[in-house]
Amino acid sequence: MHLFLVLFILAVNPCICKRKHDTTCDVVPKNIHIEVGSNISIVCLTCGHGEIYWTLNTSKVDKSLSTTINSSHTLLSLWNFTNQRATLQCHSKDTHQVIGGTTIRTYLKPRNISCIWHYSDQETESQPDLFTCKWEHQIDPKLDVNYTVLHSTQGEICNTSETTCTVKDVDSGPNSMIINIFSDSIQITVRAKTAALEVDSYTREFQPRHIWKMIPPHYNVTTFSDHLLVVWKRALFLQKCQCEVKYNEMVLSKALEKQENGNMTIEQVESCSNYTVSVRCALLEAPWSDWSKEKTVLTKLNKNYVKLCLWRKVAEPKKNGVRTIHAMWKKIPSTCRDTFTYTITPTPYQEALMGGNYTETLCSDSSCDVEVNQDAHRINLNMFHNVTLLVEDTVHVPAIGESLPRVTNIQASALEGVILLNWKAPVQPVSGYMIDWTHNGNQYYWKKTNYTNATLSGLLDKKPYNVTVTPLFDDKTGHGTQALQICSRVGGPGNVTIDTVPYDKYALVKWEVKSQEECSGDVVRYIVFYSKLDGPQLNVTINGGDQEICLVDLLPDTHYRVYVEATAPTGTTRSNEMLFKTLRFGQFFIPVLGVSGGVVILLVLSLGLGCCVWWRKFKEKLIPNPGCSSLALWPALTQEGTIPVRPFRNPSESVCDRIYTEESQRTSTSPLDSGFNPYPAIQQIEEYIDPDMAPAPEIWPEEWVKPAKTQHPSSPNDSIAPLLPENSPGSPYRSQISGENPGRRPNRLNKNVPVQQSDRKSPVMVYVTLDMFEQNQCS
Ligand SMILES: *[C@@H]1O[C@H](CO)[C@@H](O)[C@H](O)[C@H]1NC(C)=O
Ligand SMILES: *[C@@H]1O[C@H](CO)[C@@H](O)[C@H](O)[C@H]1NC(C)=O
Ligand SMILES: *[C@@H]1O[C@H](CO)[C@@H](O)[C@H](O)[C@H]1NC(C)=O
Ligand SMILES: *[C@@H]1O[C@H](CO)[C@@H](O)[C@H](O)[C@H]1NC(C)=O
Ligand SMILES: *[C@@H]1O[C@H](CO)[C@@H](O)[C@H](O)[C@H]1NC(C)=O
Ligand SMILES: *[C@@H]1O[C@H](CO)[C@@H](O)[C@H](O)[C@H]1NC(C)=O
Ligand SMILES: *[C@@H]1O[C@H](CO)[C@@H](O)[C@H](O)[C@H]1NC(C)=O
Ligand SMILES: *[C@@H]1O[C@H](CO)[C@@H](O)[C@H](O)[C@H]1NC(C)=O
Ligand SMILES: *[C@@H]1O[C@H](CO)[C@@H](O)[C@H](O)[C@H]1NC(C)=O
Ligand SMILES: *[C@@H]1O[C@H](CO)[C@@H](O)[C@H](O)[C@H]1NC(C)=O
Ligand SMILES: *[C@@H]1O[C@H](CO)[C@@H](O)[C@H](O)[C@H]1NC(C)=O
Ligand SMILES: *[C@@H]1O[C@H](CO)[C@@H](O)[C@H](O)[C@H]1NC(C)=O
Numbered sequence: 001m002h003l004f005l006v007l008f009i010l011a012v013n014p015c016i017c018k019r020k021h022d023t024t025c026d027v028v029p030k031n032i033h034i035e036v037g038s039n040i041s042i043v044c045l046t047c048g049h050g051e052i053y054w055t056l057n058t059s060k061v062d063k064s065l066s067t068t069i070n071s072s073h074t075l076l077s078l079w080n081f082t083n084q085r086a087t088l089q090c091h092s093k094d095t096h097q098v099i100g101g102t103t104i105r106t107y108l109k110p111r112n113i114s115c116i117w118h119y120s121d122q123e124t125e126s127q128p129d130l131f132t133c134k135w136e137h138q139i140d141p142k143l144d145v146n147y148t149v150l151h152s153t154q155g156e157i158c159n160t161s162e163t164t165c166t167v168k169d170v171d172s173g174p175n176s177m178i179i180n181i182f183s184d185s186i187q188i189t190v191r192a193k194t195a196a197l198e199v200d201s202y203t204r205e206f207q208p209r210h211i212w213k214m215i216p217p218h219y220n221v222t223t224f225s226d227h228l229l230v231v232w233k234r235a236l237f238l239q240k241c242q243c244e245v246k247y248n249e250m251v252l253s254k255a256l257e258k259q260e261n262g263n264m265t266i267e268q269v270e271s272c273s274n275y276t277v278s279v280r281c282a283l284l285e286a287p288w289s290d291w292s293k294e295k296t297v298l299t300k301l302n303k304n305y306v307k308l309c310l311w312r313k314v315a316e317p318k319k320n321g322v323r324t325i326h327a328m329w330k331k332i333p334s335t336c337r338d339t340f341t342y343t344i345t346p347t348p349y350q351e352a353l354m355g356g357n358y359t360e361t362l363c364s365d366s367s368c369d370v371e372v373n374q375d376a377h378r379i380n381l382n383m384f385h386n387v388t389l390l391v392e393d394t395v396h397v398p399a400i401g402e403s404l405p406r407v408t409n410i411q412a413s414a415l416e417g418v419i420l421l422n423w424k425a426p427v428q429p430v431s432g433y434m435i436d437w438t439h440n441g442n443q444y445y446w447k448k449t450n451y452t453n454a455t456l457s458g459l460l461d462k463k464p465y466n467v468t469v470t471p472l473f474d475d476k477t478g479h480g481t482q483a484l485q486i487c488s489r490v491g492g493p494g495n496v497t498i499d500t501v502p503y504d505k506y507a508l509v510k511w512e513v514k515s516q517e518e519c520s521g522d523v524v525r526y527i528v529f530y531s532k533l534d535g536p537q538l539n540v541t542i543n544g545g546d547q548e549i550c551l552v553d554l555l556p557d558t559h560y561r562v563y564v565e566a567t568a569p570t571g572t573t574r575s576n577e578m579l580f581k582t583l584r585f586g587q588f589f590i591p592v593l594g595v596s597g598g599v600v601i602l603l604v605l606s607l608g609l610g611c612c613v614w615w616r617k618f619k620e621k622l623i624p625n626p627g628c629s630s631l632a633l634w635p636a637l638t639q640e641g642t643i644p645v646r647p648f649r650n651p652s653e654s655v656c657d658r659i660y661t662e663e664s665q666r667t668s669t670s671p672l673d674s675g676f677n678p679y680p681a682i683q684q685i686e687e688y689i690d691p692d693m694a695p696a697p698e699i700w701p702e703e704w705v706k707p708a709k710t711q712h713p714s715s716p717n718d719s720i721a722p723l724l725p726e727n728s729p730g731s732p733y734r735s736q737i738s739g740e741n742p743g744r745r746p747n748r749l750n751k752n753v754p755v756q757q758s759d760r761k762s763p764v765m766v767y768v769t770l771d772m773f774e775q776n777q778c779s
Contacts, residue, residue: 025049027090027100033197036106037080044074044090044099051093057086081106110137110147110163110190110201116287117170117179118213125215127171131157131179134164135190135201143194151178152187152203181208209239210285216292217243217262219279226302228266232279232292243281246291256281271302272336301336303390310381310393311434311446313468314480317400321374325397328367328444329381341384344368349376349396374400376476396476404476407433407452407469410483417461417489422453423469426478430471436480439463439488448472459488462519487519492571494520498564500580504556507580510548511564521568530562557584 025047034040046052051068054061054076067075074090081104089101115133119125133149149158149165157178158165170178179186186208190201219232230245234256242255245264256262262279269275275298278291308329315324327344343360351358360382361370370379376399383391398404405426413420421435435454436446447454459465464485471478494515501508509528523544530551531537542549554560559581565574 025099027088027102030102032102032104034081034104034106035199036082036084036108038106039077039079040081040104042076042078042088042102043069044076046072046074046090046092046099048072049092049094049097049099052090052099053093055089055091057083061088107197107199108138109199110135110192112136113188113190113201113204115188115204115206115211116213117208117211119215120168122215122290127181128212129169129171130166131170131175132164132166133158133188133190137163137190137192139192139194146193148191148193150189150191150200152189154178179208181212183208209283211287212283213287214241214281214283214289216290217279217281219262219277219292219295221275221277221295221297223297223299225300226267226269226304228269228275228277228297228299230262230264230266230277230279232262232281234261234281239283241281241283243279244288245277245279247275247277269299269302271299271305272333273299274335275299298335298337301332301338301340301385301390306332306383306391308381308383308391308393309446309448310379310395311436311444312379312395312397313436313444314397317374321400322371323374323397323400325370325372325377325379326367326444327363327370327379327381327395328446329393331366332383338385340365340390342368343382343384344370345380345382346370346372346377346397347380348372349378349399372397376402398477398479402479404478405430405471406479406481407471408481410467410469410481412467412483412486414486414488414490417457417459419456419459419465419467419486419488420453421456421467421469421483423481425452426471428473430478431474432472434470434472434477435467436470437465437467439465441466462487462489462491462517464488464518489519490568490570491515491517491520493523493566493568493573496564496566496573496575498562498575498578500562500578502554502560502580502582504583504585505554506550506552507554507560507562507582508548508550509562509564511566511575512547513566521570523566523568525567527565527567528562529565530560533559533561554582556582558582 024045026045028043028045032040032042044052044054048071050071052066052074053063054066061076065077067077069075076088083104084106086104087101088104090099091097092099113133113135115131117128118130118132119128120130135147137145137147139145145161147160147163147165148156149160149167151157154177157175158167167175167178169175184207185205187203187205189203192199192201217232217234219230222229222231228247232243234241238258240256240258242253243262244251244253245266247266252264252266254262254264262281266275266277274296276294276296278294280289280291282288310327310329312328313326315326317323325346329342332340342363342365344363345358345360347358361368363381377397379395379397381393381395382389405428407423407426409424411422419437423433432448432450433452433454434446434448435456436444437456437459438444439460445456445458456465456467464487466485467483468480469483470480494513494517496511496513498509498511501510509530511526513523525544526542526546528540528542528549528551529537530539532555540549540551551560551562559579561577561579563575563577565572
């Protein structure tokens, strides 16, 4: 751009250049290409302009870099020039006119050349047949570059447009002279050629044996019970080399002398694990071979690392003192393909010390049950591979009643699925503690600790665990102490299912909490949410003990929705929403209607019948003396005369009242009530039989909701009895039949009342004497 500007100015204004002298105004050289970081000198032919200054890409160049040689030549020296592309201009200081300009572009040489001498066939090692060189070259990626690899004596050996180039068949054919193990060294240059320039890299010298890349070594891996042996062979037998063995992310290295094959032992391998092994080698100072193909071997069981951790659970003794010992030990990893056999030998403790000989029991691979008597025993576990004894372990079983220390005050707590334990050590010194735990009594877990605390992890979620801590002594064990059962985690409350019993202005809501989990949280609070379909939501809070509530102040014949939320310290669950509709009429309406109708009919019938009987008898009999009647309350017998019912209730009392009203209200009289209790309970009956035994008000609602164990008549028909007016103590007279009572026939009345029995329609005249109510007159 600037260059064009300069040219333009020069073209349109040639007089500037040839003002005073005939010398040309210009900057030389033009279109400079230099290597990045090199130094450069540029001359401005000032053609009599006097003092000048320089600009590089519009910014002024420091004056100190410029040297005036004579009146027409000024020299600019730039060191370490790194700009990729720049325009340099020379200006007249007086007129600020451009005297001349040039462009400078920089390039980089190919660098970091490396070459290797290697094999196309990675299996057999002889003279390598490939020669590959690589280099780096920073250049404008848009440029089309051709590279040539030059050999010092053989000239061009390889052409490419990449930054790597491979010469094939260098071991034979026309290229065979390029590299030779016996040649001292070879010199390599890389030439980069673009349309504009040609650049040669610096020449690098290589020793053939320093660029010789071996083939990956052939090797074998052998497993032993406690180590692995890696063995490999070398083709370049006459050269020193170094090798590396890689296994499971670890690398071991080994230097090999001339004429030495390689071997390496991998110690302390884990039992029954896969080890993936690979080897590589390199001549000294030469590049590493590729890693040889990986081989995976399965190690054998290393008996030195086998820890059976034998432990036992002692069952309660049978009557004869025989106890079942559940011996258990850690399983050998299932990855061990060998089969092992286990035997358990229980030996009485005293005789075990003397080396007695007792029967062995063949066991499964992780537990065994044997029986021992009440004496102390030593349980021996032997583990065999074929017939070779690999590992043995023993554990002690104390005698029944043996006085041995035990730990006390075990405290267990669960935190995020982990059980934390601590306990008080016995006064005697112990060598450790064994903790065992189980959630089902079949599968046990156990571990040893030296401290008086432990953390049990890896537990099943929300399961109750039984944890036992047993102190250990040098060759004995103490008695175990069991902690209270503890849940690994306490879940939320169980699922809530609800049920409703609607009435007209109230409704009974009952619910149940059921959990399929053994460790569910105890409910501390229930909240019953209910609302009309279009109304606001109301709620009632009930403490955790109760499981029912009566919703009051409802509208009759209306749809409601209700659900219950149970809250435990560990969470909240809510029931499904339930819809119900309140009744149109009170619960008593229909039955009362029916009962009243029946009563009226009965009354009419019995009145008619009574009238007949009375009419017939009245002719012969005198009017009974009311003075001989007792004014006592009506006896509390039903028709059957067996089960007394509770006859007296306030007619306005509802189901809800009965739950929550005071004792006095509950015993209030209501002839209507007792027949309509949908959940008659035995307590109700008892209450009537003996009011002193009536349950306390607090327990009454709970008992009340339970379906009666003794079926009490609950259909309206069955409960007519208390409705009958005759039974009402309010009018004892009405229930009296005016039948004959020979023993009590009042004599005086007999004489004084001449009754006209023949005419029912005529008013009956009754004479009452003032003393007729005195009781003693009747006897
Ligand atoms: C050249 O310049 C570069 C960066 O500007 C710097 O890193 C380098 O050291 C310089 N070289 C010399 C020889 O001054
Ligand atoms: C690079 O080589 C190809 C063919 O080998 C040739 O067509 C191309 O012109 C060359 N480019 C340059 C910049 O020399
Ligand atoms: C590896 O084992 C195979 C078969 O046993 C044997 O032929 C080969 O020579 C061994 N290779 C090495 C490097 O020991
Ligand atoms: C392993 O190499 C050592 C020398 O480094 C040699 O003494 C030994 O015999 C070799 N062992 C095997 C098993 O080849
Ligand atoms: C070892 O490798 C084999 C085959 O790759 C595999 O089947 C086996 O499960 C592995 N064993 C272990 C312990 O990783
Ligand atoms: C142990 O008993 C077995 C058979 O029950 C017998 O073969 C063996 O010799 C006995 N060993 C000793 C040391 O008594
Ligand atoms: C196990 O015993 C059988 C014969 O009893 C034998 O053939 C086999 O080699 C043995 N294995 C080992 C690992 O000792
Ligand atoms: C846990 O201990 C309790 C109390 O000793 C016992 O009733 C229950 O059966 C035990 N449970 C298991 C699974 O051992
Ligand atoms: C317990 O202490 C003994 C020595 O008293 C020690 O050998 C052992 O490693 C300790 N065990 C643990 C689990 O710390
Ligand atoms: C035992 O308690 C100590 C101190 O309270 C604590 O540092 C340690 O981690 C606990 N050990 C276990 C196994 O919980
Ligand atoms: C609640 O009921 C669901 C479905 O019946 C069941 O999957 C879940 O385990 C129950 N939850 C509890 C705590 O019992
Ligand atoms: C219960 O209702 C009252 C008002 O009637 C309201 O303030 C409260 O937030 C409700 N409680 C819940 C848990 O919704």
